Amino acid sequence: MTAQQCASTQAQQKQTEQDEALKDRLTKIKHKIIVMSGKGGVGKSSVAAYLAVSLAQHGYKVGLMDVDLHGPSIPRLLGITGLIGVGDSQKGIPMEFDRNLQVVSIDSLLADRDSAVIWRGPLKIGVIKQFISDIEWNPLDYLIIDSPPGTGDEPLTVAQTIPDAMAIIVTTPQEVSLADVRKSINFCKQVNMTVLGIVENMSGLICPHCGQEISLFSKGGGERTAREAGLRFLGRLPLEPRLVDAGDSGITGFLKDPDLAFSMEFTKMVETVEQVVHASEETQA
Numbered sequence: 001m002t003a004q005q006c007a008s009t010q011a012q013q014k015q016t017e018q019d020e021a022l023k024d025r026l027t028k029i030k031h032k033i034i035v036m037s038g039k040g041g042v043g044k045s046s047v048a049a050y051l052a053v054s055l056a057q058h059g060y061k062v063g064l065m066d067v068d069l070h071g072p073s074i075p076r077l078l079g080i081t082g083l084i085g086v087g088d089s090q091k092g093i094p095m096e097f098d099r100n101l102q103v104v105s106i107d108s109l110l111a112d113r114d115s116a117v118i119w120r121g122p123l124k125i126g127v128i129k130q131f132i133s134d135i136e137w138n139p140l141d142y143l144i145i146d147s148p149p150g151t152g153d154e155p156l157t158v159a160q161t162i163p164d165a166m167a168i169i170v171t172t173p174q175e176v177s178l179a180d181v182r183k184s185i186n187f188c189k190q191v192n193m194t195v196l197g198i199v200e201n202m203s204g205l206i207c208p209h210c211g212q213e214i215s216l217f218s219k220g221g222g223e224r225t226a227r228e229a230g231l232r233f234l235g236r237l238p239l240e241p242r243l244v245d246a247g248d249s250g251i252t253g254f255l256k257d258p259d260l261a262f263s264m265e266f267t268k269m270v271e272t273v274e275q276v277v278h279a280s281e282e283t284q285a
Helices: 003-026 044-057 074-078 121-133 153-161 175-190 221-229 242-249 261-284
Strands: 029-037 062-066 095-098 101-105 140-146 166-171 194-200 233-236
Touching: 003 029, 003 121, 029 044, 029 153, 029 175, 029 261, 044 062, 044 074, 044 095, 044 101, 044 140, 044 166, 044 261, 062 074, 074 101, 074 242, 121 153, 166 175, 166 221, 166 261, 175 194, 175 221, 194 221, 194 261, 221 233, 233 261
Parallel strands: 029 140, 029 166, 062 101, 062 140, 166 194, 194 233
Antiparallel strands: 095 101
């Protein structure tokens, strides 16, 4: 056997081992949800992070996987610092937000968080697969996946690697965002991914002085798009100035504030997601 043939055989063996590890890891995760958006700046990562935190607060075992490799923000949103460790089995140990929530992000693998990740498709695909196969995830009720905007390598890799993943699509109400959301919907159709529903973020601002609602980015576009596409509308999340400071500081306590309009609407959205997922589970059973 030539050196080239030997190297090829070793590569095939390594790929087979990774595929088996992937399959084994995924059987220990009940529900997989990818949070997508057609364009950037719509609050997708915030929705993914706070969805994971809320589910963990409801007592579920949750994993949060940040596959936004070029613009990771999950650790910062949750106030997580430090680097991913290595266990006795030479597998990566996820960061812990609390006892119910584990987190993996490329941001927690970089010694310098300001380093630019300059990778082509094949390398990104490999890393995303390693985030599942080479990480010691606990058995999970939910794996929430924060994907970069658009329909490129990262969401496609998730769709191909996790065939039973379901999608939540985040948008803002204005048409420039909705046009890209329709592309995300078509992407899900083409890869046979179930869409759990659409979330309309930044939908109105409650004036702190008069209490009236101001539609800064219009209103109702996400709900209308969901209706036209025959998809579930998961909720309308208002703009909330407190979230700016909370996101910069890694604070999530506001999610339990019953007087905050965003928190009230987000709680309803999470409850809807739970109901839909459990109804799907009962149907499959």
